[in-house]
Amino acid sequence: ATPLIYPIREVPAVSDAAYLASLKKVTQYYIVTAFLALFIGVLIGPLQALNYGGVNVYDIPIVKALLGSYYQGLSLHGVLNALVFTQFFISGWMLYLPVRDLGMRINMRFAWFTYALMTLGLLMAAVPLLTGGATLLYTFYPPMQGDALFYIGAAIMVGSSLLVVGQVVNTWLRWKRENPGRVTPLVAFMSVATWMMWAVASLGIVVEVVALLIPWSLGLVGGVDPLISKTLFWWTGHAIVYFWVLPAYISWYAFLPRHAGGRTVSEPLTRLVFVVFLLNSVPVGIHHQYADPNISNLWKNIHMFLTFLIAVPSLLTAFSVGASLEDAARARGGRGLFGWTLKLPWGNAIFSAQVLAMISFIAGGAGGIVNASSTFSGVVHNTAWIPGHFHITVGTATTLTFMGIALWLIPHLTGKRLPSMRLASWSVWTWFIGMMVFALGMHWQGLYGVPRRSQVSAAGVEAFNNLPIALPTLLTAISGVILLVSAILYFYVLFRMLLSGRVDNGETATPIPYSEAISPAGENLATAGKLVRATEPLMALWLVALVLVLLMYGPVLARMFANMQLVPGWRLY
Ligand code: HAS
Ligand code: HEM
Ligand code: CU
Numbered sequence: 135a136t137p138l139i140y141p142i143r144e145v146p147a148v149s150d151a152a153y154l155a156s157l158k159k160v161t162q163y164y165i166v167t168a169f170l171a172l173f174i175g176v177l178i179g180p181l182q183a184l185n186y187g188g189v190n191v192y193d194i195p196i197v198k199a200l201l202g203s204y205y206q207g208l209s210l211h212g213v214l215n216a217l218v219f220t221q222f223f224i225s226g227w228m229l230y231l232p233v234r235d236l237g238m239r240i241n242m243r244f245a246w247f248t249y250a251l252m253t254l255g256l257l258m259a260a261v262p263l264l265t266g267g268a269t270l271l272y273t274f275y276p277p278m279q280g281d282a283l284f285y286i287g288a289a290i291m292v293g294s295s296l297l298v299v300g301q302v303v304n305t306w307l308r309w310k311r312e313n314p315g316r317v318t319p320l321v322a323f324m325s326v327a328t329w330m331m332w333a334v335a336s337l338g339i340v341v342e343v344v345a346l347l348i349p350w351s352l353g354l355v356g357g358v359d360p361l362i363s364k365t366l367f368w369w370t371g372h373a374i375v376y377f378w379v380l381p382a383y384i385s386w387y388a389f390l391p392r393h394a395g396g397r398t399v400s401e402p403l404t405r406l407v408f409v410v411f412l413l414n415s416v417p418v419g420i421h422h423q424y425a426d427p428n429i430s431n432l433w434k435n436i437h438m439f440l441t442f443l444i445a446v447p448s449l450l451t452a453f454s455v456g457a458s459l460e461d462a463a464r465a466r467g468g469r470g471l472f473g474w475t476l477k478l479p480w481g482n483a484i485f486s487a488q489v490l491a492m493i494s495f496i497a498g499g500a501g502g503i504v505n506a507s508s509t510f511s512g513v514v515h516n517t518a519w520i521p522g523h524f525h526i527t528v529g530t531a532t533t534l535t536f537m538g539i540a541l542w543l544i545p546h547l548t549g550k551r552l553p554s555m556r557l558a559s560w561s562v563w564t565w566f567i568g569m570m571v572f573a574l575g576m577h578w579q580g581l582y583g584v585p586r587r588s589q590v591s592a593a594g595v596e597a598f599n600n601l602p603i604a605l606p607t608l609l610t611a612i613s614g615v616i617l618l619v620s621a622i623l624y625f626y627v628l629f630r631m632l633l634s635g636r637v638d639n640g641e642t643a644t645p646i647p648y649s650e651a652i653s654p655a656g657e658n659l660a661t662a663g664k665l666v667r668a669t670e671p672l673m674a675l676w677l678v679a680l681v682l683v684l685l686m687y688g689p690v691l692a693r694m695f696a697n698m699q700l701v702p703g704w705r706l707y
Contacts, residue, residue: 137296142646144645145234145235145237145645145646145648146234146236146237147237148234148237150218150239150515153239153242153270153702154641156244156246157233157240157242157321158230158330158547158640159229159247159547160218160226160246160381161227161229161230161231161547162274162544162547162548163226163435164222164223164224164225164226164249164250164469165222165229165544166221166231166460167222167253167256167548168218168219168223168226168340168536169219169223169427169540169628170547171214171215171218171219171222171627172214172215172219172348172533173621173625174210174213174214174259175210175211175213175214175215175218175381176506176617177613177618177621178201178207178208178211178614178633179211179215179617179621180614180616180617180618180621181197181201181207181621182204182208182211183205183572183610183611183614183617184591184611184614185204185589185590185591185592185605185613186518186575186576186579186584186590186591186607186610186611186612187575187591187608187612188590188591188601188607188611189591189611189681190589190592191205192204192589192591193592196285198418199645201267202269203269204589204592205271205587205589205706206263206266206269206476208271208587209263209268209271210264210268210645211271211273212264212272212273212371212435213259213302213591214236215528215529215533216272216378216390216524217288218256218291219533219536219628220251220377220528220532221292221295221379221535222256223250223293223381224381225248225249225252225298225378227381227384227539227543227581228298228325228328228329228381228384229245229298229301229302229320230323230591231301231315231322231325231384231646232305232306232325232326233302233305233323234646235319235321235325236305236306236309236318236319236321236322238303238305238308238309240301241301242406244297244301245301246300247297247443248294248297248467249294250288250369251293251297252291252294252295253290254287254290254407255288255290255291255292255293255294256287256289256291257287258283258286258287258290258683259283259284259286259287259288259291260287260485261281261283261287262280262284263284266662266706267280267281267284268280268281268284269481269706270284270589271498272478273365273367273371274288274347274357274367275357275360275363275703276346276347276350276364276567276702276703277360277578277701277702278703278704278705278706279350279351279352279519279703279704279705281349281351282352285343285347285351286348287349288339288343288466289343289344289348290364292336292339292340292343293335293340295332296333296340296373298329298398299329299330299332299333300490302325302326302329303326303329303330305666306318306322306326306672307673308343308545309322312530314654315658315659315660316657316658317655317656317657317659317662317666317670318670318672319659320383320387320388320398320401320404320651320655321388321648322407323324323405323408323672324384324387324388324404324671324683326385326406326424326672327385327397327405327408327409327412327476327672327675328376328377328380328411328602329382330412330672330675330676331376331377331380331411331412331416331679332372332373333378333416333517333676334373334412334416334631334676334679334680334683335369335370335373335374335376335377335415335416336370337369337417337683338365338366338367338368338369338687339366339367339369339371340370341366342363342366342367342370344503346358346359346362346363346366347363349441350703351387351703353685355700356700356702357512357615357700357701357702357703358700358701359694359698359699359700359701360397360701361427361428361694362428362691362694362695364423364426364696365419365423365429365687365690366421366691367420367522368419368420368423369416369419369687370419371419371422372415372416372418372421373415373418373421373530374417375527376411376415376444378528379495379528379531379532380408380411380486381535382416382491382532382535383407383451383463385407385452385488385535385538385539386455386456386488386492386535387451387454387458387703388648388649389456389646389649390458390485390488390489390630390649391455391458391459391461391649392458392464392487392647392648392649393477393479393482393484393485394459394462394463394479394485395462395465395466395696396459396463396465396649397453397458397461397462397541397649397650397651398458398649398650398651398652399454399457399458399461399651399652399653400454400651400652401468401651401654401666402453402653402655402663402665402669403655403656403665403667404454405655405665405666405669406450406665406669407447407450407451407454408447408669409672409675410444410446410447411444411447412672412675412679413675413678413679413682414440414443414444414447414624414674414682416679416682416683416686417437417440417682417683417685417686417687417690418437418440418444418490418530419437419439419687420433420437420438421434421437421438421441421505421506421508421511421689424511424512424515425507425512425516426497427509427517428459428693428694428697429690430621430701433689433690434508434673435508438506438507438508440686441506442506443504444501445499445503445506448499448592450496452492452496452499458649458652459475459478459489460474460478460539461652462478463475463476463477463478464477468483468577468585469697472634481559482555482559483538483558483559483561483562484538484539484541484542485538485559486538486559486563487534487535487537487538487541487562487565488534488538488539488668490530490534490562490565491530491531491534491535491538491566492531492533492562493532493566494527494534494550494566494570494573495527495530495531495585496525496532496568496572497526497570498523498524498526498527498530498531498573498602499522501519501522501525501526501577502527504520505520505523509515510602513581514580514581515579515583516585516586516608517579517580517583517586518576518577518579518580518585518586518588519577519579519580519581519586520580520585520586520604521578521586522573522574522579522580523573523577524576524706525569525573525617526569526573529569530556530565530566534565534566534569537561537562537565537624540628541558542644542647543630544632545629545638545640545643545644546630546640546641546645546646547640548636548638548640549638549639549640549643550630550631550632550635550636550637551634551638552627552631552633552635552684553627553631553639554627554629554632557623557626557627558623558624558627560561560620561620561621561623561624561627562595562620562624564616564617564623565617565618565620565621565624566618567616568613568614568616568617568619568620569613569617570587570614571609571610571613571616572610572613572614572617574606574609575606575607575610575611575613576606576610577605578603578605578606578609579607579610582601582606583664584601584602584603585658602683607641615666630707645691646706
């Protein structure tokens with residue numbers, strides 16, 4: 135363990151042991167369900183990497199029997215990893231943290247009901263996914279049509295996340311009433327702001343699925359407008375990436391410095407970052423639609439500009455979390471311009487997972503800015519470059535951070551112990567190396583126009599043999615093998631931990647790893663700085679966010695609804 139230089143902040147004690155046990159249990163259920171989804175989803179990934187490595191394994195009978203087709207496997211991979219793993223992990227993580235941080239009691243029946251409903255939605259959607267009735271990829275663009283059960287299950291799953299929003303926001307409002315004049319503690323603040331952002335973000339997909347796709351898949355209406363559906367999808371679909379990464383930021387700001395033996399830099403700055411995400415995450419989705427007709431260039435350019443703005447709070451995060459790591463390393467004797475990095479606890483997988491995730495995000499974020507530039511978009515859109523981009527954002531920045539968090543969170547929740555730090559470290563480092571190699575191979579292939587979502591390995595060499603892509607193809611194949619090894623190591627450690635017996639009191643053996651702040655926000659609003667006071671009224675800021683998104687999407691959608699063109703569904707056969 136890293137020697138403590140700064141004192142740890144304590145969360146309010148919970149005197150009711152049965153209540154605390156139940157709160158921890160429901161959190162554990164969310165986290166374990168998340169990792170079960172990731173386990174299945176991730177095992178499919180290396181097969182796809184082999185595909186982009188020029189090796190077609192989809193004619194092997196066992197693969198065919200298990201996955202059906204390349205596209206059925208890809209649909210499962212995208213849904214389980216990007217939609218199910220993330221949502222379940224985040225729902226547990228961002229329920230537990232604010233409740234503990236505020237020291238509030240919540241209604242545990244409601245919390246369990248929400249978990250059960252979310253799982254029910256997942257199971258409903260899983261049936262058509264597994265039987266071939268929802269081979270739609272994780273974006274399920276119409277007019278491709280799947281079984282109604284898929285859309286209904288998805289709606290229930292997303293709807294359940296809104297129940298978590300309700301419970302967390304309500305808990306925060308109760309805390310505000312009971313503690314007038316107090317500044318919301320940082321972790322609770324970040325969690326509430328993220329949930330509020332998600333409440334605005336999810337409206338697009340909720341309207342799409344509930345109002346358009348469910349009636350259409352049930353045959354109640356004759357058609358659906360693909361452009362309206364796609365636009366509503368990206369209303370949610372871009373902002374969802376911040377729903378995936380902000381829970382990781384919570385850890386980078388509040389807990390990672392502590393793992394390094396240091397401090398959070400500035401609580402007021404951190405609050406500003408989350409408020410900017412609340413306001414600006416959603417009205418940028420048209421950067422996924424530069425190639426679409428019937429959206430004017432004016433609106434494409436406005437969304438492009440807003441996309442560049444929303445990179446700013448991530449840049450603030452990079453410098454501020456980077457500074458907190460430097461502060462920690464120098465406090466422990468680090469020297470030199472870069473030499474200080476050697477003093478960081480690289481052998482601690484909880485720490486290294488998250489910092490490696492951040493390093494991957496430097497490249498992922500830079501690539502995102504390329505994607506967002508309408509001038510470059512034509513080169514990279516729909517090519518292998520894009521999966522290259524998002525495996526070092528959601529596939530590493532988010533996933534590797536969550537993998538690292540689980541290594542302390544599960545001991546904290548269950549009193550079990552991490553069986554082997556060495557194996558955990560190996561799994562974390564191989565994930566990072568594998569994903570960086572994967573990203574290199576895929577970005578590189580994309581620049582030569584190799585398409586994404588394509589079974590290129592079965593397309594015949596004629597299609598690609600004029601391209602100088604032998605090296606990136608090879609790199610992609612190798613990365614798939616490294617990542618398979620990494621996943622096996624990680625899940626071995628995780629499942630061994632989960633299946634072992636309780637040995638510790640999680641509260642004392644593995645407390646929530648709070649960091650002290652160099653510049654705290656203070657406790658009382660009356661004496662707090664301007665920035666703290668300006669960021670405290672999250673309810674009002676939430677309304678501003680809603681108005682902003684209506685302004686930035688209203689005219690675009692109004693024109694589409696005025697020119698609606700319904701088309702019937704296409705089914706795979
Ligand atoms: Fe993206 C497509 C633009 C961020 C995920 N993105 C995708 C898709 C996914 C995805 C899944 O504009 C594919 C969707 C599909 O299937 O079609 N993305 C951006 C931009 C950002 C961005 C501008 N993306 C993310 C995040 C994701 C994610 C976050 C998931 C978690 N993306 C796009 C665009 C497309 C797109 C276009 C459509 C492309 C197309 O044509 O289809 C920005 O938010 C990025 C800002 C980030 C930074 C980096 C900050 C760095 C940090 C780490 C610092 C590290 C330190 C460590 C300090 C500016 C915070 C130091 C350590 C030491 C030891 C020294
Ligand atoms: C797609 C490989 C882990 C999310 C892909 C593709 C490859 C791949 C090659 C592109 C397929 C195509 O466009 O035809 C891998 C490997 C992994 C891995 C080798 C690690 C073992 C993950 C993780 C996540 C993720 C952890 C998210 C948490 C996605 C998504 C897609 C995708 C959302 C897009 C699906 C679609 O186009 O509909 N993966 N992946 N992957 N992957 Fe992964
Ligand atoms: Cu986006």
